[in-house]
Amino acid sequence: MEENNILESVSAQLSSYLNSKGLRKTPERFAILEQIYNLNRHFDVDTLYEIMQESGYRVSRATVYNTVDLLVECHLIVKHQFGTNMAHYERAFNADNHFHLICTNCNNVTEVKDEDLNNQLQNKKYKDFDATGYNLYIYGLCHKCVEKDRSNDNTIHN
Amino acid sequence: MEENNILESVSAQLSSYLNSKGLRKTPERFAILEQIYNLNRHFDVDTLYEIMQESGYRVSRATVYNTVDLLVECHLIVKHQFGTNMAHYERAFNADNHFHLICTNCNNVTEVKDEDLNNQLQNKKYKDFDATGYNLYIYGLCHKCVEKDRSNDNTIHN
DNA sequence: TTTACTGCAAATATTTTGCAATATC
């Protein structure tokens, strides 16, 4: 699907979710959704807030928090906590078929795709639990930090 | 392995880690490790701090934070962020072969085991990344919240 | 004896909340 169509589609999804819950279609909600889908990468609330400001759209931090929660509820974005204290998010469209490699040294996050594993996880059923999605995090050391670690092991500890 | 032997084993592991890094073997570190392994369930730092107090062992919150970080570094405990702002931890012994079902409504967390999936994930290799462990979180609604949700959908939204 | 570690309190970071003003339905 083309990016433009994706935006239309997710806006429509938000609209129908708001309808179904009797919530209001405020311009802020659609502006934030649009910004997130244009970004198309991980973000935290503060970064999103700043990007909105810079792009000339004035919203309060509280509204960004509220809206991000709302978008998580209707599964248009996915929440992550990669190990730092701050929550991270990403758009949900095409997001549920990848998982994340997290470097425990530099906190860098990269994405990995695996169709088979994804299908397996998507189709898994649980007792007394209605699954809507999953997050798989692989922890370890990235290329750069493995090298750093190796050279540190040669230094003397006192 | 029996619980007593597990405790001996992880204490020895901590000891050798501290040696290898030139860090000190303080009684606090071993007391905290012991408490965690005796608990044998998920915990957050504040709960652990309170349990230590109640059990009569006085440590500062700062030391609990420091020690928990240390234990994560040497892979004796595993860090989780289940979606709330607070980090959760659990002992690593026998912990890496299960994953978590998280109810997005009531935040309740339950454990699931799947040998095959675990083996698959443990043995997976990545390009330019040295994996040490993984966390798999399945999000959805638990039994109780599915029912609550169902009855709410029958109420009128205005 | 050296300095890593602890405890305490203050500082920081992130998120939530209360309330008056505003805008959607």
Add this chain to the structure above:
DNA sequence: GATATTGCAAAATATTTGCAGTAAA
């Protein structure tokens, strides 16, 4: 017109940090 939502600021929550005193090596 009723009330959900916004913006702002203050509060709450979770974690980190600085520093003086203590204790491990």
